[in-house]
Amino acid sequence: MDPDRLHISYAMRQFADETWTGRAERWTAKFYVPNEKIGAAEITRVIPGVTPNPRAALEDDPGLLDRIPRVIFGEDGSLAPAVSALSPVLLLLLESVRVSEAWRGKGVGMRLTVTALRRLAVPGTVAVCYPAPIHDHGPDEPCSYASDDPEVRRPDEEAMEKLRRAWEQHGFRPIGEGVYARRIEP
Template identity: 65%
Template sequence: MTDQDRFLIAYASRHYADADWTTKADRWTASFYTEADTTVFGTAEITRVALGAVPNPRQTLDADPGVLDRIPRVVFTEDGRLVPLVAELNPSLLLLLESVEVTEEWRGKGVGMSLAVTALRRLAIPGTVAICYPAPIHPQHGPGEVCSYESDDPEVRRADEEAVVKLRRAWERHGFELIADGVYGLRVGPA
């Protein structure tokens, strides 16, 4: 395997012309590859929310949710203000981690998570708070649709419930703390 210091991250962003960020989210893709092989083996999708510059982030994320489902409802009130637990962190910028995916060969090694945390830290400015919802990714389900971990059948739920527990523990090892409803946060930029 490749030493971790040989991993590289490339960033791509989608910025939209609407000056008040009312219809499209500001999304970044961090692509992971190695110095020896420039084939991308993983990605992290990150939505950037510049507080004070966005009239109502929750409304925008309801209209353009990407993979985000639970995070906007936990972090923002209906009118787009921060919920008290997040407001106490006094963030200047929020980085909402939508997803982290790596190819089969890299799964279970912590590489994707470590690189995602590094990507968040590199995108951070002073006062940035990163937010994530540790859960398995089910691309066949859209926001609001029932995933297997929300199924009424305990046998269907078991694998995802076990994965959620492992993922949450892993994110906690990186310093993330529970905010509410399975959503975690971490200050990644200096205060």
């Protein structure tokens, strides 16, 4: 299958909190070829200065955005200096990217995600991500990230290093605590 023949569909849902109505949304970009879903990306859009305290709101409804809001927003919702220096008019917070097993390791998910980010962007947009593998486990189950055993952590650490290099190849740069950002133009 030619990766240039892949398709992206979008679905949007707004936050239910009344102070977020019309000001922030979560987008799902689904990647597919005819009759086969390849993967999906979850992206949260935040408008700096308009969205009231995005850090507090994302603490109430974080999805998989546990680290990004703490790094890019101050306690009062203001932009952290590293993000403020990029002068964003819109922030696209990449919550997660999942790609089916058959398509992993081919750069398809990364390329489609960057394309999805561009289509949601306006001039002056900054995209933010935390390159790390996704863990599907329950709240009471141990996470290998938190393990004291280096052998348990090693696969995740190796995966994180590969993901960081891949995002860097697409122009993302570290801004703090493993979080990466770059300007994205439509």
